[in-house]
Amino acid sequence: MTPHDYDFLRTLLKQRSGLALSDEKQYLVESRLTPLARKTGLGTLDALIQKLRGPDAERLTVEVVEAMTTNESFFFRDKTPFENFREVMLPALKAARARDKRIRIWCAAASAGQEPYSLAMTLKEMAREVEGYRIDILATDISTEILEKAKSGIYSQFEVQRGLPIQYLVKYFTKIGEMWQITPDIRAMVQYRPLNLLRDFSNLGSFDIVYCRNVLIYFDQPTKADVLSRIGNIVTHDGYLSLGAAETVIGLTDLFKSVPDRRGLYAPNKSVANVVKFPSRSVA
Amino acid sequence: MKTCLVVDDSSVIRKVARRILEGLQFQIAEAEDGEQALNACQKLLPDAILLDWNMPKMDGYEFLKALRRLPGGDRPKVVFCTTENDVAHIARALHAGANEYIMKPFDKDIVEAKLQEVGLI
Structure with missing residues (x-):
């Protein structure tokens, strides 16, 4: 993923979910979105970003936001x-x-x-x-x-x-x-x-x-x-x-x-x- | 340092449990079955017991009942740690005096959470 692609994703996520990703969080994006790229049949992260930049990307955008904002939780967390x-x-x-x-x-x-x-x-x-x-x-x-x-x-x-x-x-x-x-x-x-x-x-x-x-x-x-x-x-x-x-x-x-x-x-x-x-x- | 007796007939499980518990600052003793575990407890009661269900000689359930009859035997916190994971089994273990229950496979987070649950961490 190029710095330009990472910036694009950061802006998109910030606008849609408020998620603020710092410079060093690129690994998080890669680890969360690579499985999504495979699941959607796009194969690679580069292909996923290309699709996001194009028209009719609303559904994929929702999936990207969900993949990035879904976090682990457990019962009675922190007590x-x-x-x-x-x-x-x-x-x-x-x-x-x-x-x-x-x-x-x-x-x-x-x-x-x-x-x-x-x-x-x-x-x-x-x-x-x-x-x-x-x-x-x-x-x-x-x-x-x-x-x-x-x-x-x-x-x-x-x-x-x-x-x-x-x-x-x-x-x-x-x-x-x-x-x-x-x-x-x-x-x-x-x-x-x-x-x-x-x-x-x-x-x-x-x-x-x-x-x-x-x-x-x-x-x-x-x-x-x-x-x-x-x-x-x-x-x-x-x-x-x-x-x-x-x-x-x-x-x-x-x-x-x-x-x-x-x-x-x-x-x-x-x-x-x-x-x-x-x-x-x-x-x- | 708190003590934990790991009771399991599988040496692999005992090894995994030992590694996790040592990481949580417990001093570990091991037993291969309920009989060995009961002998160990008659000499010195540990703070915690990580207990398998199915074992030769004396199973976990029989051991737990015998342990709770020992003088001071109500003190150790007993965490069943087994592949038997239906509600009836868990309820039976609780009825026999288990404090917590871990379903195998387990990891450090779960062991830590359960020991926190029984007040040992």
Whole structure:
């Protein structure tokens, strides 16, 4: 791949997905797109780039974006965000929503569904504590292909072994041949929708909890700031934002402040004006 | 340094497990079957036991039941590590007192995650 080709791909990916690739990430492009070149019958990366430059490349462009933005995930990844959910977010919101008994959660980069299903299993385990509450989980991702996998709830043995406590495997999965499928009641707790974080998402309504983990790291600073600011506009005044271990709001937005002693957890900064003052509910 | 007893009748599996666990800063002892493992545990209880299911002399299930009856035998964290991977087998292992379950084949990430899960890392 020539430097010119790499620049072309970088620009395309930046425009379509916000993915910001530095100079030294050429290997990543080659390792992700060479299999796609073979799969699509184009054979080589050079042929794939040539096709992308030509007319009628929309479908291939989508496939390239999906190949570059699909990232590995696993159940209960990093643990802390789920402890924060159980110990901080849910108790506080349960008390705050004692009247309307509704809590909305958005997993903004849900990938193959491990994160929303981890939350759904946690809720199932807390069934008695959240009895009478309607808790919606909306899970979105830029990749429609990965969302299909998420909806199916089917995972390999390798995938269910990472992070998932064995008791949960026995309780919430059934074995289908060599694969494992999450039970229908857990699947039914999560709604999936394709969504590109670069585009307007204000029509999703407001959320009490937003999980936006391990996606901002791929964006450049202005894009990070823009996405965080738009998330700030749809998080309820007493809601929460959970970011990945390597992510922060510092230097990007003053709409959120850290929750003390809770790594990766942020709450709306009430001294800043444009947070959602009252929970307004979604059209969904 | 934490200790782990690797119980498996396959020397290849024991070798792979040893390499992974040593990389995770565990001190390793090995046993080829449940009987050897029980003898080892009667002398010194390890912090963790990576346990195969099907073994000659005494299988993993019988070993686990005997281990849990030993004085202090409830202390070691037992991780079943086997090709038997249907729900009934896993449920039976948990019922017998296993703390976690690894389905073969496994790698370092999975062993590490499971040892984290049982609080040893």
